[in-house]
Amino acid sequence: MQTKKLSTPFHVKEVGTSGEFSGYGSVFDVEDSYGDVVEKGAFLDSLDTWKGKGQMPALLWQHKADEPIGVWESMKEDDHGLLVEGRLLIDDDPLAKRAYAHLKAGSVSGLSIGYSIPKGGGAWDEAAGIYRLSQVNLWETSLVTFPANEAAQIDVVKDALQSQKEFERFLRDAGLSRRQAKSLMAGGFDSLTQRDAAGTDSELEKAAANLLNLIKQASK
Numbered sequence: 001m002q003t004k005k006l007s008t009p010f011h012v013k014e015v016g017t018s019g020e021f022s023g024y025g026s027v028f029d030v031e032d033s034y035g036d037v038v039e040k041g042a043f044l045d046s047l048d049t050w051k052g053k054g055q056m057p058a059l060l061w062q063h064k065a066d067e068p069i070g071v072w073e074s075m076k077e078d079d080h081g082l083l084v085e086g087r088l089l090i091d092d093d094p095l096a097k098r099a100y101a102h103l104k105a106g107s108v109s110g111l112s113i114g115y116s117i118p119k120g121g122g123a124w125d126e127a128a129g130i131y132r133l134s135q136v137n138l139w140e141t142s143l144v145t146f147p148a149n150e151a152a153q154i155d156v157v158k159d160a161l162q163s164q165k166e167f168e169r170f171l172r173d174a175g176l177s178r179r180q181a182k183s184l185m186a187g188g189f190d191s192l193t194q195r196d197a198a199g200t201d202s203e204l205e206k207a208a209a210n211l212l213n214l215i216k217q218a219s220k
Helices: 044-053 094-105 150-162 164-173 178-187 189-193 201-218
Strands: 004-015 020-027 036-038 058-061 064-077 081-088 110-116 122-125 130-133 137-144
Touching (some): 044 064, 064 094
Parallel strands (some): 036 130
Antiparallel strands (some): 122 130
């Protein structure tokens, strides 16, 4: 199963003097840049599974699997979200030392999770226009420069091919209205030229540019 990323605009909470830091890897009931919302309790099963293994999810730099920079020493849910406490290996890893310097300077302050969704762990809320995550399998939590990052955009493009609802969300992210997205899915690009679905030329040009940009990113 493909690992997805989810980022919310919440920052690292504390930075210690020996590489320790804490913050929220995810926050409950807050919509991220791509319409995903994590509900309270979503991490409990996954955290229990990790505990049973005597292990923790990975602590990565910018979601890069080949760039671990430390270890997570504590992960738990509270009323706010997924509270994490980690330690960067600043004495043994030059990249971790660099990450620590950016943390202290505030130039890197975001936390973002990498996860997969088990069967039945997510559902589209049509009324709210969001995707609610009630259960996730947590694989890693990363330090990131931007809470909403290009990796998430790439995942949206790739995942869009897997279901009609995901493809609609992808088109909405590209700038199309819900009506335009549904029209494109039903009738192809020519359907957007119809007066009742298209909107203004400038809106379509902007959406098309955004759409092409996301596709180009995904193909890299």
